[in-house]
Amino acid sequence: MKRIFYPTIFFLVKQWFYRYKGIPFLLIIAGCSTATIFTPYPSKINPLIEEIKTDQFDHALNVLDRHREGKDKILYLLERGRVAQIKSDEATSVKDYETVFSAIKILEEKAVISASDAGAITASLLTNENAIPYKADGYERVFLYHFQALNYLANKDIEGAGVEVRLANEEQKLALERHEKELLNTEKGKERYLDIIKANLSKQVDRSPDDKKTDKMTRTIDEISDKLKSAFQGAFGFLKSDYKKESKVIEQEKTPAEDKELDKQLLTEDKKIEEKTQEILSTANDNLNEAYKSMDKIVSKVKNSFQNAYTFYMSGIVYELLGKDNDAYIDYKKALEIFPENTYLQRDVIRLAKELGILFGKEIVEQEDVVKNIPFEGNYGELVVFFENDLTPQKKEIRVQIPASDGSLAIAFPVYDADESKDEPLLLSEGDSVLGSTEPICYVHALAAKSLKEKTTIMLIRQLLRLAVKAASREVVKEYLGETGQYFSSFYNIASERADLRSWLTLPRDVQIMRLRLPEGAHRINLVHNASGASSDVDVPINKNKKTILRIIRVGKVFYTKPIVF
Numbered sequence: 001m002k003r004i005f006y007p008t009i010f011f012l013v014k015q016w017f018y019r020y021k022g023i024p025f026l027l028i029i030a031g032c033s034t035a036t037i038f039t040p041y042p043s044k045i046n047p048l049i050e051e052i053k054t055d056q057f058d059h060a061l062n063v064l065d066r067h068r069e070g071k072d073k074i075l076y077l078l079e080r081g082r083v084a085q086i087k088s089d090e091a092t093s094v095k096d097y098e099t100v101f102s103a104i105k106i107l108e109e110k111a112v113i114s115a116s117d118a119g120a121i122t123a124s125l126l127t128n129e130n131a132i133p134y135k136a137d138g139y140e141r142v143f144l145y146h147f148q149a150l151n152y153l154a155n156k157d158i159e160g161a162g163v164e165v166r167l168a169n170e171e172q173k174l175a176l177e178r179h180e181k182e183l184l185n186t187e188k189g190k191e192r193y194l195d196i197i198k199a200n201l202s203k204q205v206d207r208s209p210d211d212k213k214t215d216k217m218t219r220t221i222d223e224i225s226d227k228l229k230s231a232f233q234g235a236f237g238f239l240k241s242d243y244k245k246e247s248k249v250i251e252q253e254k255t256p257a258e259d260k261e262l263d264k265q266l267l268t269e270d271k272k273i274e275e276k277t278q279e280i281l282s283t284a285n286d287n288l289n290e291a292y293k294s295m296d297k298i299v300s301k302v303k304n305s306f307q308n309a310y311t312f313y314m315s316g317i318v319y320e321l322l323g324k325d326n327d328a329y330i331d332y333k334k335a336l337e338i339f340p341e342n343t344y345l346q347r348d349v350i351r352l353a354k355e356l357g358i359l360f361g362k363e364i365v366e367q368e369d370v371v372k373n374i375p376f377e378g379n380y381g382e383l384v385v386f387f388e389n390d391l392t393p394q395k396k397e398i399r400v401q402i403p404a405s406d407g408s409l410a411i412a413f414p415v416y417d418a419d420e421s422k423d424e425p426l427l428l429s430e431g432d433s434v435l436g437s438t439e440p441i442c443y444v445h446a447l448a449a450k451s452l453k454e455k456t457t458i459m460l461i462r463q464l465l466r467l468a469v470k471a472a473s474r475e476v477v478k479e480y481l482g483e484t485g486q487y488f489s490s491f492y493n494i495a496s497e498r499a500d501l502r503s504w505l506t507l508p509r510d511v512q513i514m515r516l517r518l519p520e521g522a523h524r525i526n527l528v529h530n531a532s533g534a535s536s537d538v539d540v541p542i543n544k545n546k547k548t549i550l551r552i553i554r555v556g557k558v559f560y561t562k563p564i565v566f
Contacts, residue, residue, distance in 0.1 A: 041502040042394045053556035057087040071133040074103050075502055082506040086553055086560050090151045097148045107135055129500035138175030138306040139447040140504045142168050146311045153564055158321045165315035175306035287400050295449045298419040305451035309338035310442035310511045325352055342439050344515045380517045381542040387426045387438045388508035388553045393445050397499040411463045412499040416449045424531035430523055438512035445509050520544040532557055541565050
C-alpha cells in the first residue's frame with residue numbers, strides 16, 4: 001500500500017511547500033489564530049449571549065458586525081439578525097437577513113470547484129473542518145425565512161410575510177431534495193475533494209517562479225492526481241478499484257506471461273486492500289455511531305432535520321391574515337402531522353375544516369369535544385402566542401478512535417449531549433384567571449442533532465482524508481526542517497485537530513404555542529415559567545374579530561415580548 005499511497009500524497013504536499021518556501025503552516029497558524037479554525041465558535045459567542053441575558057445588545061451587535069466579510073459571515077449575520085430581532089430592531093434584522101440571503105445565493109451559484117472552494121478545502125485538510133466557509137444547514141435556512149417573515153409581521157406587512165413563509169416552505173422541500181441528492185452522490189462527493197486538491201495545487205503550480213520545475217510539475221500533475229485517487233482507494237476505500245501499473249513497470253519490456261502475472265499480483269493486492277479498507281471503515285463507523293448514541297433520544301423526536309411545524313403553523317396564521325383559509329388549513333394539517341398531540345393544532349384544523357365544509361355531519365359531532373367551550377362569536381378577538389424557549393444547546397467535541405497501521409488515531413467530531421429535559425410550558429394568567437399554558441410545536445435541539453447525524457458519512461470521509469494529508473505533511477516538514485520540524489509538525493497536527501462546533505446558537509431550544517379567544521380591549525397578562533423561574537407582565541390589546549400575535553423569547557430568566565396587533 002505504501003508503494004503507491006504514501007509517495008503520491010507526499011509529492012503533492014511537497015509541491016505546496018515548494019511554492020510557498022516551506023511556510024504554509026506558519027501562515028495558517030498566523031492567519032487562523034483569531035478565527036474559528038483554532039478557537040471554537042461557541043467560546044466566541046458565549047460572552048455575547050451573557051450580554052443578551054442582561055439586556056445589553058449594542059456591544060454584541062458591534063462585535064458580530066465585525067465578521068460580516070469573513071468566511072463565516074453567514075453564521076455571524078444569522079446571529080446578528082436574531083439579536084437585533086430580540087432587541088425589537090426589525091430594521092437592522094431585515095438588512096442582516098437580506099445580506100445572508102445574498103451570500104447563500106452566491107454560494108449556491110458557484111461552480112462545483114472554484115478557487116475559494118479549493119483554497120478552503122485544501123486548508124481544511126491541513127487544519128480542520130472550521131476552515132470551510134459556513135453555509136448554514138437546512139433547518140437554519142428555514143428559520144432564516146421564518147424570522148424574516150416575523151420581521152415583516154412586526155411592521156404589519158402581511159404581504160411581505162406571506163412571501164417569506166412561502167419561501168420557508170419551499171426551503172423545506174429544497175432541503176429534503178438536497179439531502180436525498182447528497183446521499184445519492186456520496187461517492188461523487190468523495191472524488192470531488194480529491195479533484196479540489198488537484199485544482200488548488202495546479203493553480204499554485206501555474207504561479208511557480210521556476211519555469212523548468214513548473215513544466216515538469218505540469219506534465220506530471222494529472223498522472224499524480226490519478227495515482228492519488230487510487231491511493232485513497234487503497235488507504236480508505238474512497239473510490240472504486242482502478243489500479244494501474246506503475247509507469248516504470250509499463251516502460252519495461254515484458255512477455256505476455258509476465259504481464260499476466262503482474263496483473264494477477266495487482267488484483268490480489270487490490271483484494272487485500274479492499275478487505276482491509278472495509279475493516280477500517282466498518283470499525284470507524286461503529287466507533288462513531290457508539291459515540292453518537294447520546295443523541296438517539298433527542299433525534300427520535302423528529303423525522304428529519306428540515307420539516308418545521310412551527311414554520312407551518314406561522315404560515316397558517318399568515319394565510320388566515322391574508323384571507324386564504326384553504327392555504328392555512330393545508331399548513332395547519334402539515335404541522336399537525338408533525339405534532340399530532342398538540343391540542344391547539346387540533347382545534348385549528350377542526351375549526352377550519354368546519355368553516356371550509358371539509359367536515360360535516362357525523363364527523364363534526366365526533367370532533368366537537370376538541371373545540372367545545374371556545375367562543376367564536378361576540379366581542380372577542382384572538383391571541384396567538386409564540387413562545388421561543390431559551391437558546392439551543394451547543395455542540396461539544398469528542399474523540400473517536402480510528403484504526404491506523406501503527407495502532408489507532410483519535411479524530412475530533414462534534415456531538416450534542418443527551419437531552420434529558422422535559423417540556424417546560426409557559427403559564428399565562430390574567431388576574432385570578434388562568435388562561436392556559438403553551439404546548440410544544442418544534443424541538444429545535446432535535447432538528448440540530450438530526451442535521452448533525454445526517455452529515456456523519458461525509459464528515460468521516462473528510463476526516464480520513466485529512467489524516468492522510470497530515471501524515472504526508474509531517475514527512476515533508478521533516479525533509480525540509482529535519483527532526484525538529486517533524487516534532488513541530490506532529491504537535492501542530494494534534495493541536496489543529498478540532499471538531500466543527502459551528503451552528504446558529506441564538507436559535508431557541510424549543511418553541512411552544514398557545515391560541516385562545518379573549519374579550520376585546522386591553523389585557524394585562526402574567527407570564528410564569530416555572531422551569532427557569534422567569535416571570536413578567538405584558539400588556540396585550542385585543543381587537544374584535546382580529547388577531548394579536550404575542551411573541552415571547554426567553555433568554556435565561558429574561559422575557560423579551562413583542563405584541564403584534566392586527
